[in-house]
Amino acid sequence: MRTLTKTATDARDRYLDAFRTFEAMQPQNGDGISWLRELRTTASRRFEELGFPTTRDEEWKYTDISPIANLIGSPADAAQVQGLSASDVEPFTLQGLDALRLVFVNGHYAEALSSVGTLPKGVVLSSLAAAIRSDSPVVRSHLAQYASFENHTFVALNTAFFQDGAFLYVPDNTVVETPIQLLFITTSGETATIAHPRNLIVAGANSQVTLVESYVSTGQGTYFNNPVTEVVVNKNATFRHHKVQLESEQAYHIATMQVQQARDCQFASLAVSFGGSIARYDANAVMADQGIECTLNGVYLVAGQQHIDNHTVMDHAQPHCNSHENYAGILDGQARGVFNGKIFVREDAQKTDAKQSNRNLLLSPNAVINTKPQLEIFADDVKCTHGATIGQLDEDAIFYLRARGIDKEEARDMLVHAFASDLLTDIQIEPLRQQLEQELHTRLARNRQIRE
Amino acid sequence: MLEIRNLHAKVDNNEILKGIDLQVNAGEVHAIMGPNGSGKSTLAQVLAGNGNYEVTEGEVTFQGQDLLAMEDPEQRAQAGIFMAFQYPVEIPGVNTQVFLRAALNAVRKSRDEEELDAAQFQALLRQKMKLVEIDPSFRNRSVNEGFSGGEKKRFEIFQMALLEPKLAILDETDSGLDIDALRIVANGVNALKTPENATIVVTHYQRLLDYIVPDYVHVLSKGRIVKSGGKELALELEARGYDWIKELEVPAGAGA
Ligand SMILES: Nc1ncnc2c1ncn2[C@@H]1O[C@H](COP(=O)(O)OP(=O)(O)O)[C@@H](O)[C@H]1O
Ligand SMILES: [Mg+2]
Numbered sequence: 001m002r003t004l005t006k007t008a009t010d011a012r013d014r015y016l017d018a019f020r021t022f023e024a025m026q027p028q029n030g031d032g033i034s035w036l037r038e039l040r041t042t043a044s045r046r047f048e049e050l051g052f053p054t055t056r057d058e059e060w061k062y063t064d065i066s067p068i069a070n071l072i073g074s075p076a077d078a079a080q081v082q083g084l085s086a087s088d089v090e091p092f093t094l095q096g097l098d099a100l101r102l103v104f105v106n107g108h109y110a111e112a113l114s115s116v117g118t119l120p121k122g123v124v125l126s127s128l129a130a131a132i133r134s135d136s137p138v139v140r141s142h143l144a145q146y147a148s149f150e151n152h153t154f155v156a157l158n159t160a161f162f163q164d165g166a167f168l169y170v171p172d173n174t175v176v177e178t179p180i181q182l183l184f185i186t187t188s189g190e191t192a193t194i195a196h197p198r199n200l201i202v203a204g205a206n207s208q209v210t211l212v213e214s215y216v217s218t219g220q221g222t223y224f225n226n227p228v229t230e231v232v233v234n235k236n237a238t239f240r241h242h243k244v245q246l247e248s249e250q251a252y253h254i255a256t257m258q259v260q261q262a263r264d265c266q267f268a269s270l271a272v273s274f275g276g277s278i279a280r281y282d283a284n285a286v287m288a289d290q291g292i293e294c295t296l297n298g299v300y301l302v303a304g305q306q307h308i309d310n311h312t313v314m315d316h317a318q319p320h321c322n323s324h325e326n327y328a329g330i331l332d333g334q335a336r337g338v339f340n341g342k343i344f345v346r347e348d349a350q351k352t353d354a355k356q357s358n359r360n361l362l363l364s365p366n367a368v369i370n371t372k373p374q375l376e377i378f379a380d381d382v383k384c385t386h387g388a389t390i391g392q393l394d395e396d397a398i399f400y401l402r403a404r405g406i407d408k409e410e411a412r413d414m415l416v417h418a419f420a421s422d423l424l425t426d427i428q429i430e431p432l433r434q435q436l437e438q439e440l441h442t443r444l445a446r447n448r449q450i451r452e
Numbered sequence: 453m454l455e456i457r458n459l460h461a462k463v464d465n466n467e468i469l470k471g472i473d474l475q476v477n478a479g480e481v482h483a484i485m486g487p488n489g490s491g492k493s494t495l496a497q498v499l500a501g502n503g504n505y506e507v508t509e510g511e512v513t514f515q516g517q518d519l520l521a522m523e524d525p526e527q528r529a530q531a532g533i534f535m536a537f538q539y540p541v542e543i544p545g546v547n548t549q550v551f552l553r554a555a556l557n558a559v560r561k562s563r564d565e566e567e568l569d570a571a572q573f574q575a576l577l578r579q580k581m582k583l584v585e586i587d588p589s590f591r592n593r594s595v596n597e598g599f600s601g602g603e604k605k606r607f608e609i610f611q612m613a614l615l616e617p618k619l620a621i622l623d624e625t626d627s628g629l630d631i632d633a634l635r636i637v638a639n640g641v642n643a644l645k646t647p648e649n650a651t652i653v654v655t656h657y658q659r660l661l662d663y664i665v666p667d668y669v670h671v672l673s674k675g676r677i678v679k680s681g682g683k684e685l686a687l688e689l690e691a692r693g694y695d696w697i698k699e700l701e702v703p704a705g706a707g708a
Contacts, residue, residue: 394543399503400540400543401546401554401555402524402526403525403529403535404529404555404615405558405559405562406554407526410554414546414550414551414554418545418546419545
C-alpha cells in the first residue's frame with residue numbers, strides 16, 4: 001500500500017464521498033441491472049486502492065495531474081442541456097454531410113440536438129444509458145470487458161461514475177456508409193463540471209464503420225472530462241476512428257480508448273489534440289487474432305502553458321499482424337508534450353510487423369517534449385521499427401521559400417502546416433479535414449501573434 | 453541593372469568574397485566561372501539575401517535601388533531577383549502547386565498585379581510546363597522531395613519561367629544534367645531572354661555556354677574576379693583548366 005499525501009488523500013476521499021451519494025441515487029437492485037451496481041462498486045474500490053497517480057508513477061512521470069485531482073467540481077446538471085440550440089452545435093458538426101450524430105452536453109444525452117436519421121437494418125445508435133435501461137445483451141456482455149481499471153485510476157473513476165455516452169452496435173455484414181459523430185460539448189460556465197462519458201462500440205464481422213469522437217467546448221472555463229471508449233472490432237471488419245480533442249484551454253481531459261480486434265480486421269485511428277490545459281490520451285489496441293491491421297496516428301498542437309500527453313499501446317498477441325503508428329506534434333510557447341509508445345510482441349506473435357514514429361517540431365526554445373518508445377518483444381521473428389525526432393523549422397527551407405517571394409511568416413506557416421499535413425490530408429471525411437486544417441491555421445496564426 | 457562594387461562577404465567568420473566588382477546591364481548574359489570553392493555560390497546567395505552570409509564591405513545597386521538595404525530575401529525576390537539554387541531544398545509536405553501559387557501571388561502583388569484565380573493559375577502552369585518539358589505529375593508532389601538531380605534543376609528553371617524575374621542568377625544549374633536535360637534547361641533560359649532582363653550563369657563547365665551564349669565571362673578565384681573577357685575566355689578555360697587562373701593576380705584597380 002503506498003502512502004498518499006494529505007491533499008491526495010483529500011482528493012480521493014472527496015471522490016469516494018461523491019461515489020456514495022451517486023450510488024444511493026442509482027436504481028435499486030431487482031430491476032435487472034445489479035451487474036452494473038457491482039461493476040461500479042468494484043471500480044470504486046479499485047479507485048480507493050489506487051488513489052490518484054503522482055509523477056512518481058512511471059506511467060505519469062511527466063504529467064502532474066494534481067490540479068485535476070484537486071479540482072472541486074460537480075457533475076453537471078442535466079437541465080443545462082436545454083441551454084444549447086442547434087445553431088450553437090452546428091459549427092462542431094460534420095457540416096454538409098448527412099451524418100449520424102449523437103450529441104452530449106456536459107455529459108448528458110441531448111436528444112433534440114442529435115440526429116440518428118435512418119440507420120441500416122439492425123444498427124443501434126443510442127445513448128448508453130438508454131441501452132442499459134433496455135437491458136441490451138450486447139452492452140451487458142461487452143461493457144467494461146476491455147478497458148481495464150486494474151491499473152488505471154481514471155478508467156476506474158469513469159467506470160464508477162459514468163452516467164452516459166454512446167452505444168453503437170453494427171451487426172455482421174453491415175456497411176454504415178455515413179460517418180457517425182459522437183459530439184461531446186461542455187458549456188464550461190462559472191462552475192467547474194466533471195463528466196465521465198462512456199462509449200461502447202461494437203462492430204460486427206465484415207462490417208464497415210467510420211466514427212468521429214469530438215470533444216469541444218462553447219466556453220473558456222475549467223472543467224474535467226474523463227471519457228473512456230471501448231471499441232470491439234470483429235472479424236474482417238473495417239473501422240475508421242477519429243478523435244478530435246478541442247477542449248477549452250483551461251480544461252482537463254483524460255481519455256482512454258481501448259480497442260479489441262478480431263481476426264483479419266482493420267482498425268485505423270487518428271487522434272487530433274489541440275485543446276486542454278492538461279490533456280492525456282491513452283490509446284490501446286489489442287490484436288487478439290491473426291491478420292490484423294492496426295493504425296494509431298495522432299497530431300497534437302499545443303502552445304502557451306498547455307500540456308499534452310499521448311500514451312499508446314500496440315499489443316501484438318497473435319502472429320501476422322501489422323501495426324502502424326505515426327504521431328506528429330507541434331509545440332510552441334511553454335507547452336509540454338509527452339509521447340510514450342509501447343509495443344508488446346507476445347511470445348506467439350511471430351511475423352509481427354510494427355512501425356512507430358513520433359516527430360516533434362519545437363517552435364519555441366521553452367517548449368519541451370519527452371518522447372519514449374517502449375518495446376517489449378518476446379517473439380523472435382518480428383520486424384519492429386521506431387523513431388523519434390525533435391527538431392526546429394528547417395532554416396534552409398525557409399530561405400528557399402523566401403527567396404521565391406513568400407514572406408517569412410507565410411513561409412513558416414507553410415512548413416509548420418507541412419509537418420502535420422500528411423496526417424490531416426489522410427482524413428477521408430471532407431468537412432472534418434477542412435475543419436481541422438482551418439483550426440490548425442487559426443491556432444498557428446494566434447500563436448504567432450503571441451510570439452511577436 | 454546590377455552593379456556590384458567592392459563586395460566583401462563572410463560566413464562563419466571566414467571571408468569568402470574579397471572585393472567583387474561586376475556590372476550587368478539589361479539584355480546581357482554573364483557567365484561566372486571558377487574552381488570549386490572560389491565563392492561562386494556565396495556570391496549568388498549574397499545577392500539573393502541569404503542571412504547566413506554577412507556583407508562586410510561594398511555596395512550593390514539593383515535597378516537604382518540599394519539591394520543590400522533590402523534585408524528580407526522575399527523583398528529581393530519581389531523586386532525581381534531570382535536565384536536558381538545549386539542545391540534546391542527538399543520541402544516535404546509543401547505541395548508544389550501551393551508553393552508556386554504562393555510565390556507567384558506574392559511576386560504579382562508586389563508588382564501591383566491581380567492575384568491569379570485557380571483556373572488562370574492552371575493555364576499558366578500548363579504553358580510554362582511546356583517550356584521546360586516538365587512532367588505534369590510534379591503537381592501532386594512536395595517541393596523537390598524525391599526529385600532526381602535533373603528534375604530539381606528543371607524545376608528551378610520552371611519557377612523562373614513562372615516568376616519572370618528581371619535578373620536570374622543560375623547557380624550551376626547545369627551540374628549533374630545529361631545532355632538532353634541540359635539542352636532543355638538552356639532552351640528554357642534562352643526562351644525567357646528579353647532585352648529587359650539579364651542572366652548570370654554560374655557554371656563550372658564550359659559545356660553549358662555552348663547552349664547559353666554569354667556576352668561576358670568572368671573568372672572567380674579565391675573570392676575575386678581575376679579575369680573577365682568574352683565567350684572565348686570560356687573556351688580557354690576549357691582547354692587550359694583552372695590551374696593557371698589560380699596564379700593570376702587580381703587585375704589592377706579591381707577590388708580596391
Ligand atoms: N557555411 C559555411 N561555413 C564556412 N565556410 C563556408 C560555408 N559555406 C561555404 N564556405 C566556404 O566558402 C568557400 C566558397 O564556397 P562556395 O561559394 O560554395 O564556392 P563555389 O560555389 O565557388 O564552389 C569554400 O571554401 C567553402 O568551403
Ligand atoms: Mg557552388
